Amino acid sequence: MTAILEISAQNILSPPILFFILGLFASRMRSDLEIPPAVGKALSYYLLLVIGFKGGVELNASELNLRLLNSLVAALFASAVLPLIGYVLLRVTARIDRVNAAAISAHYGSVSVVTFVAATAFLGLNDAPYEGYLVAMMALMEAPAIIIGLVLAKGGQGRRIFSPSFVREVFFGGTLLLLIGSFGIGWITGGRGMEAMAGFVKVPFTGVLCFFLLEMGLLTGKKLSDIKKAGIHLALFGLYMPIIGGAVGILLGAFVGLSQGGTTLLAVLCASASYIVVPAALRHALPEANPALSMPLALGVTFPFNIFIGIPLYYYATQKLFEFL
Amino acid sequence: MDLKTAKCVVIITESAIKSDVLDFITTLGVKGYTIDTLCGRGERGIRDDDALLGDYLRNVKIEVVTTTELAEKIVFTVIEQFFKNYAGIAYMHDVQVVREDKFRP
Numbered sequence: 001m002t003a004i005l006e007i008s009a010q011n012i013l014s015p016p017i018l019f020f021i022l023g024l025f026a027s028r029m030r031s032d033l034e035i036p037p038a039v040g041k042a043l044s045y046y047l048l049l050v051i052g053f054k055g056g057v058e059l060n061a062s063e064l065n066l067r068l069l070n071s072l073v074a075a076l077f078a079s080a081v082l083p084l085i086g087y088v089l090l091r092v093t094a095r096i097d098r099v100n101a102a103a104i105s106a107h108y109g110s111v112s113v114v115t116f117v118a119a120t121a122f123l124g125l126n127d128a129p130y131e132g133y134l135v136a137m138m139a140l141m142e143a144p145a146i147i148i149g150l151v152l153a154k155g156g157q158g159r160r161i162f163s164p165s166f167v168r169e170v171f172f173g174g175t176l177l178l179l180i181g182s183f184g185i186g187w188i189t190g191g192r193g194m195e196a197m198a199g200f201v202k203v204p205f206t207g208v209l210c211f212f213l214l215e216m217g218l219l220t221g222k223k224l225s226d227i228k229k230a231g232i233h234l235a236l237f238g239l240y241m242p243i244i245g246g247a248v249g250i251l252l253g254a255f256v257g258l259s260q261g262g263t264t265l266l267a268v269l270c271a272s273a274s275y276i277v278v279p280a281a282l283r284h285a286l287p288e289a290n291p292a293l294s295m296p297l298a299l300g301v302t303f304p305f306n307i308f309i310g311i312p313l314y315y316y317a318t319q320k321l322f323e324f325l
Numbered sequence: 326m327d328l329k330t331a332k333c334v335v336i337i338t339e340s341a342i343k344s345d346v347l348d349f350i351t352t353l354g355v356k357g358y359t360i361d362t363l364c365g366r367g368e369r370g371i372r373d374d375d376a377l378l379g380d381y382l383r384n385v386k387i388e389v390v391t392t393t394e395l396a397e398k399i400v401f402t403v404i405e406q407f408f409k410n411y412a413g414i415a416y417m418h419d420v421q422v423v424r425e426d427k428f429r430p
Contacts, residue, residue, distance in 0.1 A: 279381065280341065280381040283339065283341040283342075283381050284341060284342075287410035287411055288410055292369070
């Protein structure tokens with residue numbers, strides 16, 4: 001028990017998390033602290049570029065094998081199965097209507113890149129290495145969740161899912177394109193590329209992450225007030241769904257043979273909920289769904305839960321499972 | 326040169342459907358428009374300017390100067406076509422223009 005407390009304390013007392021708390025605090029105190037929107041966006045692009053590039057470089061250094069293929073399939077599988085679990089839970093426990101239950105569960109099958117980045121920083125603190133292709137797994141976890149969510153919402157009514165604007169949003173959205181593109185560039189250029197980029201991608205990384213989490217704290221603080229409208233059953237879903245997702249991720253990670261760090265990251269991916277790509281895509285594909293239900297949940301409940309408790313918890317659980325194996 | 330009266334149609338709606346609305350009014354015969362990005366509050370809550378979460382949370386304002394006939398058609402059909410599930414308002418007002426021909430469909 002002391003081990004998990006130690007890990008949690010170490011997590012909370014790291015600069016990125018403390019900056020997140022500062023942002024939350026500022027927002028609750030209605031401070032005028034504000035990151036200009038364009039700066040926030042630039043910071044998020046920086047993080048995507050770095051995380052994609054690093055993943056690609058690491059993939060370049062490792063050999064392509066069956067484990068890689070299995071891991072990618074596992075990511076697709078998790079992204080498709082988690083919305084089904086979420087949908088049933090929402091219908092039964094929170095009595096949410098069909099369309100909104102489908103929409104919310106799609107958010108939970110997909111991923112939050114920022115949570116992933118925060119988890120890599122946490123693993124860095126704990127000297128736990130992870131497989132570079134986790135980034136590729138992350139990129140695969142958007143589309144299946146959205147498609148399953150749409151099928152759940154529309155059922156046999158046979159409405160067209162793949163409109164051009166939907167395809168553009170899901171497969172060529174700025175976030176995903178930059179992530180995959182940087183991954184590809186890292187993969188092609190490998191160690192040589194890393195040498196050239198080191199000053200840009202290595203040293204400023206933690207600082208930028210702190211700055212970005214400050215902004216996330218301000219945003220999360222704003223969304224917190226909307227949770228009351230969503231109701232207690234939904235708020236609870238935002239707390240227990242990541243634990244279910246995390247457990248699925250840990251089991252899958254161990255099953256396909258990921259390292260301890262990699263398994264933790266897969267758990268984080270399964271536990272996190274999207275608040276950028278999925279809501280934007282659903283706005284086109286499922287306009288009947290109410291974004292005022294899913295956004296506060298993903299951003300106001302699940303995101304801070306994962307940042308404070310989830311990441312160290314999944315790391316600890318993975319450690320225990322690997323000792324057992 | 327005289328000043329002539331024309332109509333200015335203003336459509337304020339979610340950025341998410343910007344291109345759909347533009348495609349739609351283009352098929353009605355609109356040849357030109359002006360767009361701005363903004364935020365505001367309506368019955369669907371505050372539409373804010375958190376660029377971080379993507380532009381779909383913002384609003385766009387589309388302005389079209391045109392003839393009375395086309396302006397009315399735009400206002401009625403855009404409301405019918407888009408505003409059941411999306412946040413939005415559409416209205417029109419008089420404007421004085423010099424080059425009237427420029428704004429004919």
